[in-house]
Amino acid sequence: MKRNLSFKRMLAVALSLFMLTAVTSACGSDDDSSAWPSKITFGAVPAEDAGELATLYDTTMSILKDEIDGLEEIDFFEASEYAGLIEGLIAGRVDAAQFGGFSYVLATQTGAKLDVAGVLVDGPDAIPGYRSYLVTKPGSDVNGIDDLRGKKVCFVDPGSTSGFLFPSEGLLSAGMDPSETSTDIDPIFAGGHDVAVLSVVNGDCDAGFAADVFFVNKDGGPGILVKGGDINGVIDDVGDDDQNPENADVRIIWKTEYIASPPTAINTATLPADFIAKFKEVLNTKANVDYALANGYCTGTPEENTCSFRDDWGYIEKSDSFYDGIRKVCEVTKASKCD
Structure with a gap:
């Protein structure tokens, strides 16, 4: 009888441990990629025809899809003007977008919930701006x-x-x-x-x-x-x-002062925080000419290559405060461009 009772107790303990492990696995970590989207929409405003505009981001999109778990598709959204792009972000139809500095500031002031994912630069040590x-x-x-x-x-x-x-x-x-x-x-x-x-x-x-x-x-x-x-x-x-x-x-x-270079912005209202963190990490550490050449995304040399990062080297990390200089200009000048 005692042996049978002891066996039952051992079985109960083992079953409890098994259930605890199963629950922990099901809950996952804070960075549970199973909840991440398989498709996102990236928007930009064209200077030329839409087909050509989309190809300017080919290498970036390929790297993001390869390096972010579960991300299989990035739809390209062409807006005719920045107002349409901002509207799409606010409405939740656009998840990430390439902006100009002023249009990014305008978007954050008109209701879009955005963060800076990365900033395009001419080289890894280049200043991301001009004067x-x-x-x-x-x-x-x-x-x-x-x-x-x-x-x-x-x-x-x-x-x-x-x-x-x-x-x-x-x-x-x-x-x-x-x-x-x-x-x-x-x-x-x-x-x-x-x-x-x-x-x-x-x-x-x-x-x-x-x-x-x-x-x-x-x-x-x-x-x-x-x-x-x-x-x-x-x-x-x-x-x-x-x-x-x-x-x-x-x-x-x-x-x-330096005029901040155009940012890639990400929609914090449509995407999970851990997905955004991964998106930023990949964009700022791997979406560049050096990584793309070393990993077969394009061919050539650092100076002359087939990589598609617009006409730039790639991305570096910057925060929203990097655009405070533009906000200051808007505040001081009251320019209509800032409205």
Whole structure:
């Protein structure tokens, strides 16, 4: 009788342990990929036709599908404009999207529940952004943004980020109105970055704003206007971007803060938190030219290859706060582009 009772007790204990193990396995860990989606929708706004736009992300999509458990399909959604993309995110029809910096900020301010999944860059050590430069002619009495009062100032276009919006924040902070009706300066909208610079060279403007790439490239070499022979050289008074300074036509006298590069955003309202964490990990550690070449997703060299990360090297990690500079510009300028 005692032996039978002892056996029953042992059996009960073993059964309890078995059930506990089964329950634990069924519940899974906090990162239970069985609850992850097998299909997500990725959206973007085209600069060209939809077919070509989709191919710009081919390598990224292949890596995400291979590296995220259970993810079998990524539908590509083409929106005709950012407003449609934002609407799709808010409605839950889009799970991730490629944005411009301003449109991302606008989306977060109009109800989309987003986080930054990654930011495209030209190289693993590249700064994920660009700047606007204020230039004048060598020998000019304009030596900084504070000297623009009463001067003819060339901008690009009222809707240009680096050609007007970020420069506007600088002028407003210096106590000057940058608008078309300004009495503090004489604003001239040249219509292009190159035209704004050449208007300074030709004497039509006392100073002008243009994106940094027109003076210096990402590797520190000659920018678009120098390389193309439109200007002979550049003197940089506030940095080390000199280009053929002995024959310089323009002088850089002020620079904006870095304008954050376009982010890939992910919808926190439609996707589980652990899936989002995995998506970010894969995007920022494996969705790049180096990994893609090493693992057969494309062919070539780091400099010349068939990889599809738009025209970039790949992604690096950044948080939502990286776009606070744009929020500051919106707050200061009250620009319609921010509405």
